[in-house]
Amino acid sequence: MRLATIHHIALICSDYERSKRFYTEILGFRPIREQYRAERRSYKLDLEADGGIQLELFSFENPPKRPSYPEACGLRHLALAVDNLDEAIAYLRQHGIDPEPVRVDEATGKRFTFFQDPDELPIELYEN
Template sequence: MLKINRVHHIAIICSDYERSKHFYTQILGFKIVREVYRAERKSYKLDLDVNNVYQIELFSFPEPGQRPSRPEAAGLRHLAFEVDNIDEAVALITADGIFVEPIRIDEFTGKKFTFFADPDGLPIEFYEK
């Protein structure tokens, strides 16, 4: 049987590189590992560290195609980040002007969770530890 160790990275293509870079580094607080400009592709690639465990690769391309990103659309449903205290996490990002849905309770685990969107509308979830 195939043995998969862990998720290595999550790749996101953004429509406005500087706006998304600000969102993921300044609002969500991910640390930049490396940033490169690939002239032949007219594309930036930004590697972001997620708590020394995972990595997000943020890409820019000229005129990327649109994709449905509602939580119930076919394909990737959402990107979820675990937080220690959801009320504190929500307070921090709403202070930066990010709209966050009301906090809900997972009916199976009893844990708090909520959704918001990145600059391109990618659904992001905070799920309390």
């Protein structure tokens, strides 16, 4: 099997409207399609960002909390590439988000930082 690319990343949120605003208004993802699935009492929102990055945002009633931060088994964090880390950090701060101190990847020499989505999912910004 030869994989071409990652098609999408799926996230479950605790507050659909809050997460929808975060991913669209702050991170700049564009809605592709949104549907309410009445039988599940659940929303599904397909989002896209530049570079073909796609996220699926799901809402479910009372989803379980993440067991630990950030070392739970499973998805550790979502990493997004930016061209200018300093500009991205300034933008996040303008929107009330205070990222962690900038670190340097020992293997590549590239700078990166972390912040959290509304459900405390760790998100990494990695400078190209």
